Amino acid sequence: MTGTLYGLGVGPGDPELITLKAHRILTASRVVAYPAPDSGPSFAREIVAEYIGSKVEEIPIVIPMKPQRFPAQEIYDRAAVAIAAHLDKGADVVVLCEGDPFFFGSFMYLYARLNKTYRVEVVPGVSSLMACAAAFGRPLAARNDVLTVIPAPLERDQLKRELMATDAAAIIKIGRHFDKVYSVLAELDLLERAGYVERASLPNQKVVRLAQAKLEGAPYFSMILVYRGGESWMN
């Protein structure tokens, strides 16, 4: 009997925003893997650190910070081999995933490598999408609104097209793309309808209306929510 691989959504940052199910599986687990930068702590691990037992075997999946040197294939190949060794021995393995495992996460790379051979269960988590809306105090979308999730690394023209074609948008992966996104929103006269949220649900959470924002750069874990539909949701 081989073990089960769990893709475990650990939520947006507040340790209390993991699900009862994720908590049950994690506190019973003996092997825990997670993405980690090449220096500094793993954010996914930090979120749930208090739920990881002292005798747990940990498998950090180290992702170098410099994107141009990113041998992603190799890293996930090796991580899949390390995880499979435990599964083959009958041990379950938990992979910690920031937010939700299947919402733009890196878990998909392990899933693709292991899903055909092993039993995999994905435990959905609270996504930063929902945590940012809660932090900003404004619904993501209402009624028959179209909601578009737009990665900030897209080119300026595409960003503009996407924003013009939707009722509501969540622009994710802001980071070093902040200036570009800001200027597109300014050009479309949407600054008054945009909110910026950084580190949603964490003690150092930051929430500002973009029109009033004085920001110098943004971290990777930030998001801009845009609501073009006016105040229709208020009734």
Next chain:
Amino acid sequence: MTGTLYGLGVGPGDPELITLKAHRILTASRVVAYPAPDSGPSFAREIVAEYIGSKVEEIPIVIPMKPQRFPAQEIYDRAAVAIAAHLDKGADVVVLCEGDPFFFGSFMYLYARLNKTYRVEVVPGVSSLMACAAAFGRPLAARNDVLTVIPAPLERDQLKRELMATDAAAIIKIGRHFDKVYSVLAELDLLERAGYVERASLPNQKVVRLAQAKLEGAPYFSMILVYRGGESWMN
């Protein structure tokens, strides 16, 4: 001192998919409100029934099933008054919200009425969006994909336009719009790239590839996920 209004995301259906935070707040609460149909049980209440104490005062917000008779304004006006009476006495009030409170939910109508006068906290929940992706065993979106959430009640032409313009889509609120959505996907040759999920995370969950689906109608709580981007996420 007035009480706090909590918009509590209770997740997609599995009682274990509520967060530790929602569980803590709910098990300590004395006044619980929730949307309910005019006959039959409230889905939001059913999800967390085991966490509601016997001495809790319940406020069902009855939404008539026939949309044409929907005096929504009045219903939420009255519910807001009933909730405010408790808040004024210093009691906290929890409003149960299926999935996440700010993802196309009806909580926004209470929020709009009470947010200016009372302290309101929104506790984000696991959305059906993430639960359906987990059930279907396929990421919602990857890398720099654009993900569009499309309400099925939209007109045929707009559905088509939205689907043609995105990398990945989640079509929500399927219900009686199933035939229309199916025929649009067939016309765009996307049936092979679409998955149908009904009652995600519940014991009677149903998951099928749309190309193989033999469905006669769909419940309101169903979703179709479309991935146009091919297999790029597999590596």
